[in-house]
Amino acid sequence: MSSDIDELIEKYRQARGGLIPLLQETQELKGFLSRETLEKIASGMNLSLAKVVGVATFYHQFHLEPRGKYIIRVCMGTACHVRGAADILAAMEKELGVRVGDTTPDLTFTLEQVACLGACGLAPVIMINEDTHGKLTPDQVPEILAKYRQKTAVIH
Amino acid sequence: MKRSILVCGGTGCVSSHSRLVHDALEKELRTRGLDKQFELKYTGCHGFCEQGPIITVEPEGYFYCQVTDEHVPKLVDSLREGSVYEDLLYKDPETQERVKTRDEVPFYKKQKRLVLKNCGRINPENIEDYLKTGGYQTLDKVFNMPPEAVIEEVKASGLRGRGGGGFPTGLKWAYAREARGDKKYLICNADEGDPGAFMDRSILEGDPHRVLEGMLIAGYAIGASEGFVYIRAEYPLAVKRLAMAIRQAREKGYLGNNILGSGFNFNIHISQGAGAFVCGEETALIASLQGNRGMPRPRPPFPATKGLWDRPTVVNNVETLANLPVILNMGAGAYASIGTKQSKGTKIFALTGKIKNTGLVEVPMGITLREIIFDIGGGIRNGKKFKAVQIGGPSGGCLGEEHLDLPIDYDSLIEAGAMMGSGGLVVMDEDTCMVELARFFLSFTRMEACGKCTPCREGNTRLLEILNRIVEGKGEPRDLDLLETLGRNIIDTSLCGLGQSAPNPVLSALRYFRPEYEMHVKQKICPAGVCKDLLSYRIIEEKCKACGLCLKHCPVGAITGAKGQPHRIDPEMCEKCGECLKKCPFGAIVTAGGDRIGKNKNDYQWDHVPRTRELHDLESGRRERY
Numbered sequence A: 001m002s003s004d005i006d007e008l009i010e011k012y013r014q015a016r017g018g019l020i021p022l023l024q025e026t027q028e029l030k031g032f033l034s035r036e037t038l039e040k041i042a043s044g045m046n047l048s049l050a051k052v053v054g055v056a057t058f059y060h061q062f063h064l065e066p067r068g069k070y071i072i073r074v075c076m077g078t079a080c081h082v083r084g085a086a087d088i089l090a091a092m093e094k095e096l097g098v099r100v101g102d103t104t105p106d107l108t109f110t111l112e113q114v115a116c117l118g119a120c121g122l123a124p125v126i127m128i129n130e131d132t133h134g135k136l137t138p139d140q141v142p143e144i145l146a147k148y149r150q151k152t153a154v155i156h
Numbered sequence B: 001m002k003r004s005i006l007v008c009g010g011t012g013c014v015s016s017h018s019r020l021v022h023d024a025l026e027k028e029l030r031t032r033g034l035d036k037q038f039e040l041k042y043t044g045c046h047g048f049c050e051q052g053p054i055i056t057v058e059p060e061g062y063f064y065c066q067v068t069d070e071h072v073p074k075l076v077d078s079l080r081e082g083s084v085y086e087d088l089l090y091k092d093p094e095t096q097e098r099v100k101t102r103d104e105v106p107f108y109k110k111q112k113r114l115v116l117k118n119c120g121r122i123n124p125e126n127i128e129d130y131l132k133t134g135g136y137q138t139l140d141k142v143f144n145m146p147p148e149a150v151i152e153e154v155k156a157s158g159l160r161g162r163g164g165g166g167f168p169t170g171l172k173w174a175y176a177r178e179a180r181g182d183k184k185y186l187i188c189n190a191d192e193g194d195p196g197a198f199m200d201r202s203i204l205e206g207d208p209h210r211v212l213e214g215m216l217i218a219g220y221a222i223g224a225s226e227g228f229v230y231i232r233a234e235y236p237l238a239v240k241r242l243a244m245a246i247r248q249a250r251e252k253g254y255l256g257n258n259i260l261g262s263g264f265n266f267n268i269h270i271s272q273g274a275g276a277f278v279c280g281e282e283t284a285l286i287a288s289l290q291g292n293r294g295m296p297r298p299r300p301p302f303p304a305t306k307g308l309w310d311r312p313t314v315v316n317n318v319e320t321l322a323n324l325p326v327i328l329n330m331g332a333g334a335y336a337s338i339g340t341k342q343s344k345g346t347k348i349f350a351l352t353g354k355i356k357n358t359g360l361v362e363v364p365m366g367i368t369l370r371e372i373i374f375d376i377g378g379g380i381r382n383g384k385k386f387k388a389v390q391i392g393g394p395s396g397g398c399l400g401e402e403h404l405d406l407p408i409d410y411d412s413l414i415e416a417g418a419m420m421g422s423g424g425l426v427v428m429d430e431d432t433c434m435v436e437l438a439r440f441f442l443s444f445t446r447m448e449a450c451g452k453c454t455p456c457r458e459g460n461t462r463l464l465e466i467l468n469r470i471v472e473g474k475g476e477p478r479d480l481d482l483l484e485t486l487g488r489n490i491i492d493t494s495l496c497g498l499g500q501s502a503p504n505p506v507l508s509a510l511r512y513f514r515p516e517y518e519m520h521v522k523q524k525i526c527p528a529g530v531c532k533d534l535l536s537y538r539i540i541e542e543k544c545k546a547c548g549l550c551l552k553h554c555p556v557g558a559i560t561g562a563k564g565q566p567h568r569i570d571p572e573m574c575e576k577c578g579e580c581l582k583k584c585p586f587g588a589i590v591t592a593g594g595d596r597i598g599k600n601k602n603d604y605q606w607d608h609v610p611r612t613r614e615l616h617d618l619e620s621g622r623r624e625r626y
Helices: A002-013 A019-030 A035-045 A049-058 A078-082 A085-096 A138-155 B011-015 B018-031 B069-081 B127-132 B138-143 B147-157 B169-178 B199-206 B208-222 B236-251 B282-289 B318-330 B332-336 B369-376 B410-415 B434-448 B454-471 B478-493 B497-501 B504-512 B514-523 B549-553 B579-583 B610-620
Strands: A070-075 A109-114 A126-128 A131-133 B003-008 B038-043 B055-058 B062-064 B185-190 B226-232 B267-273 B313-317 B346-353 B359-364 B386-391 B397-400 B424-429 B537-539 B589-591
Touching (some): A002 A019, A085 A109, B018 B038, B169 B208, B185 B208, B199 B208, B236 B267, B369 B424, B386 B504, B434 B454, B434 B514, B454 B497, B454 B514, B504 B514
Parallel strands (some): A070 A109, B226 B267
Antiparallel strands (some): A126 A131, B055 B062
């Protein structure tokens, strides 16, 4: 599997300004940029690790931690806030066993909060990848998560 | 003549499922054996995203809105009969009358679509469509002119950079032309990051060859042999169509070596940005293209003399480049006759916010805000009153009612304390809190600041802290002067355009809406009823029927009252959640100064709290956060 990265490094080694597209394609391949990956890229591109990490941390697109298969975005906009978004978030944290911003150890879910998803009529609302779930109550949370867990189980 | 059915394939319509409609239409036409009589096209953005998915029928020009796949069988009936499908026509919200063609829709009437001419009319994935509209024809003319003459032509047209600053394009080119270097580069800046601006995306999605043609003209003029399009990775459809266009142009000989036998060589590469707002600044963009952190550097030397890989480089915005075929086609004189003394041609604005018709509009420079907001935009939603308009995104400023009749161009906006920016126009109504809005923009710019220079990194952080304090009800009167002094210092001392413009929303709001700021810090009142910490709820005794609904629904038990007695809210315990106000059937519960009385339980909905709406409208045009 690391040979894929070698191939990518080979592809961009000679290209001027190749570090960013290399990081983009590597992340597409691996899902995130681990320290090991970054070290490999640094030595392959003949750059310091500081330089590579510097670039990787500058842009929003790059993730240095593994991310879940499903990204849960809990809306914390005003409309959702007054309708109990904080309770939804708390239920999520409890059910997943992670804090906001973190990913479950089995890499199924990443829990994030966002400013507004723009579905205020459905408040409180969350998005799991591309699906919107609205008018939530905290007791619906386990049920919804179970659906996605099931999906993963089938795929596996 | 074969009739055409044009289905909008812009990002807005795609998210309202225009692809489904297109596919259903294709199938329906085929099963009925009509696919030879009609040409079905998947086009770029029509601009009226609010009404999507949009379909137009040419040559009649019938304009259908909000079409779903369920409408398809009846739509095909009408196509076969050559009749109009009344139910799908746009309904004028004022007169309630249906209008048949696009040109009759008020949204389009006052527009002057030169750059967006093809958007929504041609298939962006087929170069033939572009060629049929006269595409790439300016190249014959351009290649027969000396490059200096092309520069003179663009200078004479008065074209200024559409990306924000408004620097004269011809002059920028002349510097690069004169600069010495073994190689020169042209960069198309498609790193559109302003919340609420999406014109560059729409041009690239709807008419990518126009941008390539513009790049060829610019490249020839400055003597560049290589061009880059620096485009956001968050615009996947635009990236795809651009790549397709480059491939087709290469096959047709419009890109490559010795183009059209002129001896001019030019190639275009796509480079995808990795998500950093500051990369819209040209020196930061160049740093990013070179594979570094996208941090700006001091200018001079300007990129025109020392840019990408230290070679002379011109960075032009998408819309600027898309104007070039127009100029070369109609001639500098005719182009310069449009607009105002110092700002020529048209400008595309992304109209969003509390307005009836949101979407993309192209208007001549010098048009008034009133014409854009009320004639094109249809005025304010839900019968509310206009309060302010934010021009130019987070770098721009807030203008109020007194500016509605200001003819807008680069200079008039700067004079008024705003700026053209990339052309985002966010309209606000009376429910918008100007302090909270400024806070929103500043939190955006602060988060996107690169951290290189101190005034921007530290200064904007302090500005934001002060604003946070004010919206939390902890502001002091002296904070207002502090905001002003600090803001001006940041503008004077920051390294790049991001820092130099970040305080604009705050300073302009202070200039035009100072009483609102003063109420926040002195009386601790938010007149728009937005800042939660400044709200206080109370029950009007005369109106209270002691039904007990509020008491029952108060989550913290802050409401007391016996049967038959007016209830009251304990301000100490009240969490200001607004549940009681929503539940009261008699409108007895009021907030702050008592000016926002809920007449019935549906009258005051938290869904209409402006902060959320603005965030939504702003973010709809903006990158998706990872």
